[in-house]
Amino acid sequence: MTALIDSLRETGRPILIPYVTGGVTENWMDHVHAAVHAGADAVEIGIPFSDPVIDGPVIQAASVQALERGTTPDTVLRDLASYRGAVPLVVMTYYNLVHRYGHDAFARRLADVGVTGAVLADLPIEESAEWTETADASGVATVQIAAPSTPDGRLAEVCERSRGFVYAMGVMGVTGERAVLADSACAIARRAKAVTDKPVLVGVGVSTPENAATVAEHADGVIIGAPVMRRIAEGGSVRELVGRFRVALGG
Amino acid sequence: MSNLTMGPPTTRGYFGRFGGRFVPEPVVPACRELETAFTEAWADPAFRAELDHHLRHYAGRPSPVTDCRGLGAALGVRVLVKREDLNHTGSHKINNVLGQALLARRMGKRRVVAETGAGQHGVATATACALFGLECVVYMGEVDVARQRLNVERMELLGATVVPVTSGSRTLKDAVNEALRHWVAAVDDTHYCIGSVMGPHPYPWLVREFQRVIGEEARAQCADLLDGGTPTHVIACVGGGSNAAGTFAGFADTDAELIGVEAAGGAAIGSDLVGVVHGSKSMLLQDDAGQVLEAYSVSAGLDYPGIGPEHAHLSDIGRARYPSVTDGEVIEAVRVVSRTEGLIPALESAHAFAYLLREAGRAIPRGSTVLVTLSGRGDKDMEQISDLLAQRKESQ
Numbered sequence: 001m002t003a004l005i006d007s008l009r010e011t012g013r014p015i016l017i018p019y020v021t022g023g024v025t026e027n028w029m030d031h032v033h034a035a036v037h038a039g040a041d042a043v044e045i046g047i048p049f050s051d052p053v054i055d056g057p058v059i060q061a062a063s064v065q066a067l068e069r070g071t072t073p074d075t076v077l078r079d080l081a082s083y084r085g086a087v088p089l090v091v092m093t094y095y096n097l098v099h100r101y102g103h104d105a106f107a108r109r110l111a112d113v114g115v116t117g118a119v120l121a122d123l124p125i126e127e128s129a130e131w132t133e134t135a136d137a138s139g140v141a142t143v144q145i146a147a148p149s150t151p152d153g154r155l156a157e158v159c160e161r162s163r164g165f166v167y168a169m170g171v172m173g174v175t176g177e178r179a180v181l182a183d184s185a186c187a188i189a190r191r192a193k194a195v196t197d198k199p200v201l202v203g204v205g206v207s208t209p210e211n212a213a214t215v216a217e218h219a220d221g222v223i224i225g226a227p228v229m230r231r232i233a234e235g236g237s238v239r240e241l242v243g244r245f246r247v248a249l250g251g
Numbered sequence: 252m253s254n255l256t257m258g259p260p261t262t263r264g265y266f267g268r269f270g271g272r273f274v275p276e277p278v279v280p281a282c283r284e285l286e287t288a289f290t291e292a293w294a295d296p297a298f299r300a301e302l303d304h305h306l307r308h309y310a311g312r313p314s315p316v317t318d319c320r321g322l323g324a325a326l327g328v329r330v331l332v333k334r335e336d337l338n339h340t341g342s343h344k345i346n347n348v349l350g351q352a353l354l355a356r357r358m359g360k361r362r363v364v365a366e367t368g369a370g371q372h373g374v375a376t377a378t379a380c381a382l383f384g385l386e387c388v389v390y391m392g393e394v395d396v397a398r399q400r401l402n403v404e405r406m407e408l409l410g411a412t413v414v415p416v417t418s419g420s421r422t423l424k425d426a427v428n429e430a431l432r433h434w435v436a437a438v439d440d441t442h443y444c445i446g447s448v449m450g451p452h453p454y455p456w457l458v459r460e461f462q463r464v465i466g467e468e469a470r471a472q473c474a475d476l477l478d479g480g481t482p483t484h485v486i487a488c489v490g491g492g493s494n495a496a497g498t499f500a501g502f503a504d505t506d507a508e509l510i511g512v513e514a515a516g517g518a519a520i521g522s523d524l525v526g527v528v529h530g531s532k533s534m535l536l537q538d539d540a541g542q543v544l545e546a547y548s549v550s551a552g553l554d555y556p557g558i559g560p561e562h563a564h565l566s567d568i569g570r571a572r573y574p575s576v577t578d579g580e581v582i583e584a585v586r587v588v589s590r591t592e593g594l595i596p597a598l599e600s601a602h603a604f605a606y607l608l609r610e611a612g613r614a615i616p617r618g619s620t621v622l623v624t625l626s627g628r629g630d631k632d633m634e635q636i637s638d639l640l641a642q643r644k645e646s647q
Contacts, residue, residue, distance in 0.1 A: 049541075049542065050419070050542040050543045051419070051424065051425075051428050051528055051529070051543050052428075053274075053275065053428050053431045053432060053435075053529075054275040054277075054432075054435065056432070060418060064418075064419075067542065072539075072540040072542075073540055073541075074540070095273055095527050096526050096527045096528055096535070096537070096541045096543070097540065097541040097542075098541075099525070099526065099527055099532075099541065100526065100537065100539075100540065100541030101540075101541065121275050122273045122274055122275055122527070122530075123273060124272065124273075124274065124275070124276050124279045126263060126271070126272055126279070127271055127272065127273055144276075145275065145276040146276065147275075147276045147277035147279075148277070149276075149277050149278075149279075149280045149281070149438060149439075150276060150277075150279075150280065151280060154279075154280070158276070169276070169277060172277055172435060172436055172438065172439075173277075173432075173435055173436035174432045174435060174436065
């Protein structure tokens with residue numbers, strides 16, 4: 001349970017977690033390794049779902065591409081089993097895939113392939129108790145999401161229930177890059193930090209290395225999804241991109 | 252849990268093992284706000300009176316029940332038809348949107364976002380927004396935009412912005428996804444006006460309560476026609492299931508057999524698989540991995556892979572059953588009902604008649620008294636109906 005949180009705390013610098021959609025291309029694991037080599041502190045792996053309601057166009061397109069290649073939770077987890085990197089893996093997906101797989105089987109499978117955390121985008125605290133307990137038993141941390149709209153009292157509860165770290169949404173909206181860093185990105189980080197000792201990472205709308213540096217003044221780190229997936233879609237270097245975020249976050 | 256069939260859900264929004272609130276965190280506070288607003292409004296006589304006023308003097312309620320003697324004689328059963336096709340905008344959808352528009356105003360929201368399949372809910376939402384001076388954005392699958400062009404033009408004339416959805420199957424399921432995405436970003440000043448008894452708590456409950464008027468009126472109208480009696484069977488079509496939920500709510504405590512008719516290509520309950528999409532746990536068409544499957548139906552309004560959670564519960568406890576009919580049976584029903592009764596049903600509503608035509612004298616014994624909800628009129632479907640009837644003639 002504490003595996004994820006401990007490894008993130010050990011970094012001693014702002015935490016950087018790039019996101020890669022599992023199965024997006026034949027060689028998608030190369031992108032995971034590239035992110036690790038470029039200095040990622042953990043990698044978030046998206047397990048594609050048919051109806052990704054919190055994802056914007058870039059990650060939607062990656063999900064469609066992955067699904068059209070025949071990607072399933074099992075194929076993603078099978079590919080992850082070969083991962084030998086030094087940093088933890090966290091999966092991000094939607095609850096129906098977990099429900100269909102079965103809580104027990106999914107949690108055990110995650111643990112088997114070395115995944116130490118899970119973000120389920122549409123499983124808020126009201127619905128998550130049963131899954132979280134099962135995941136806890138397998139040593140998989142259930143990361144909860146805090147949003148700019150989450151009121152103070154609820155924010156404390158979200159942080160309390162979160163395992164590993166707190167995923168703070170930087171902007172009210174779907175995943176994707178924004179022209180300007182929203183004020184809400186630093187605000188939600190400050191609010192969450194005020195009520196929890198767990199690492200608070202800001203994701204959604206952290207679009208550039210400069211954004212990341214700004215956010216890191218208030219948060220423990222950032223999660224970058226759409227910039228990475230756009231880079232992959234354009235055939236560019238994930239290592240170069242993640243490297244620039246790493247430099248901005250103090251090497 | 253409430254022991255009252257079709258009473259309120261649990262505090263967490265469950266009907267038995269179905270329902271709940273499976274949405275991303277950013278919209279959870281808005282769902283809670285809506286739950287509070289609806290609970291207060293529904294208990295507020297002034298709100299009820301205002302809604303009732305609009306239902307009567309704007310939408311044209313009560314809608315009549317027609318005793319369809321020609322059809323009844325041909326089938327050997329008595330056929331009573333609840334005429335939601337006569338409401339303003341041509342379907343039962345207006346009942347729900349007038350309620351939700353008043354709620355939106357009560358909550359101080361100035362914009363409304365909605366999804367639509369056949370366009371009936373979109374047109375109704377655009378209408379209510381025009382009436383109450385609310386901004387309106389409607390998401391509609393590109394496939395449905397093409398097959399329901401007239402409804403797109405109606406919405407635009409009413410001042411709504413119609414956004415064609417090009418993702419996924421480009422039908423109702425994807426329109427819901429896009430409406431949810433829009434809502435996440437605009438939740439501060441925007442109300443999401445869901446068109447059926449689906450979505451996160453409190454929507455399945457709230458929409459059913461706004462549609463309950465169908466069943467309550469029909470109950471009293473049937474009692475008048477049947478010397479205080481009730482029908483033996485109550486039939487309604489089911490996509491998400493709002494007209495069926497509203498109809499059933501009026502008869503849940505009677506002996507009437509409740510029958511919700513699904514499209515064969517979108518039979519969520521027929522699939523017998525529990526799943527979670529668009530905010531609630533219910534029955535859901537999905538593959539082995541849990542990816543949601545696309546529904547296929549001649550009717551855009553029933554092209555939905557899920558079903559409202561309360562229907563899954565009513566099926567679970569055996570209070571209602573959910574058979575399905577084929578597109579071919581539906582077209583035949585449109586023809587028969589038009590010819591014998593002078594009623595052109597919407598393709599969605601024709602599913603209820605298709606079941607009656609198939610099962611009269613079988614699952615529905617001769618001598619039964621059947622209430623069928625005619626949820627909408629078929630004008631919007633005329634082009635498609637003509638094409639389908641022509642195709643059928645050619646293949647004969």
